[in-house]
Amino acid sequence: MDYIKIFSPATIANLSCGFDVLGLCLDNVGDEMTVRKIDEKTIRITKIEGADLPLETEKNVSGVAALALLHEWDTDYGFEIEITKNIKAGSGIGSSAASAAGSVFAINELLGRPYENKDLVRFAMQGEKLASGSAHADNVAPALLGGITLVRSYDPLDIIKIEAPEELFATVIHPQIELRTADARSVLKQHITLQNAITQWGNVGGFVAGLYTRDYGLIGRSLQDKIVEPIRGLLIPGFDRLKIACQTQGALGSGISGSGPSVFALSRGFETAQNAASAMSQVYDDMKLPYEIHISGINPEGIKILDKK
Template structure:
């Protein structure tokens, strides 16, 4: 007998990875939300519990509800769903809070319906939650949450997502200064045109990063973690960004940049020991200026969303 209820872990994610604005992302292993989704005989979707963050519970105002409805509209299911959300990822943190809720809802619903949809179809549904959250249906957070590991959105029309392997010793450090930067606001300040010179640099770095991940070339990964287009603009919104970045690299990080739209700052390191040293250096910067923060050190999550017992 198939279960009517499922409890899941929905990972936090780092989007953009410096050079890959809206196309690159990676799932984290040590931080994420939990959700309980149950199948009901009453059609539609209801958010029955939401703990950890002050977010709307109305279905059409909640990203999990909107993503779930997108799935139901493409399904011939006669069932409905109740969703409980336990938020450990703060909204506006830059590590995929809305993506965790959106992907968790559609992944769990798909499981309870005996998997009628492919992972790429689930990405499309989850993107509708992202559209509600930021005004843009981007996939750089939802893709790694669903596929696991690193992902490349090769194309949006048609949607084409490439899972990318992750070197065994790669760890992420993410520090979240306790300010909120809304994705919709951080998009408004971006330029809509770039120079050909900057474009060439960025394309080279995206190719270099993907090649480094495939070949376990940590030095190449580090050289490729450069952003000539978005970071110079968005970093203005993040207190002490330049100092945090320079200290992280001085402590051994391969590279450092803005996680998603910020204000979180991420660094990638080879080996957990270095990632924790990087965390200490980041913390020291914010301690010295009196800014509260949260910090996470995580290996790369290769499987994405997972069932909890």
């Protein structure tokens, strides 16, 4: 192959209780990327549509991730990348992760798949490091693997993919403001109480157990965050009202998507997810705040190939 076009999906990171370790892959929101082989031994970003992002390879997350891969897998040719951004930067649904994961996935395909998708996570993390200052995997892992992912360890990197229950749906509302991941990380406390840590550990275990046992009630009870949400929630307009709105419509639970400002809700069944979307929309309609809203099933495969030749 000399050419590939892919769909690189949006993701929800943290899922309330799992800061930097849990992530979920969305199905109907994402970027499109085209990658071609070129004779020159380099990485070039030739076009970006839908966002004002740098074309310089070393300043773009897709370029940095691609360079990390090629630093390890040497070739006598290079690649050029085109990106159509449908995920807004600073939205909290993995905009930088989609670009970073998409570039290494596409290049790996054009190389003949020397790496498994799980092995590509460590290259994509370098793009995340450029974007936020932290090489985290909670967005790039579900983008590359699909489903819901748990990063058990970063050193060494150990990622577990969990198949989502069939009736699980996500609703995501994005107020039209930008909240940079680096800024959202900067407000976090470096120390937490033992009691909050114990609560958080229990919720992470409960959430994972709920996924495996298809226990939707347990999933909902575990969607609580005692550590990050109380601080970051202050940065998001109407955050508490959004959570109450979801609850009144029967959603399992809700929280901040990634670093925000998007807010997500998980529901059992599409109809409940729709009701949650209507209630969340009403909150921002009342506030006269523009927003985008998405309802999605859980994408089981991650990045999808649209065309290749």
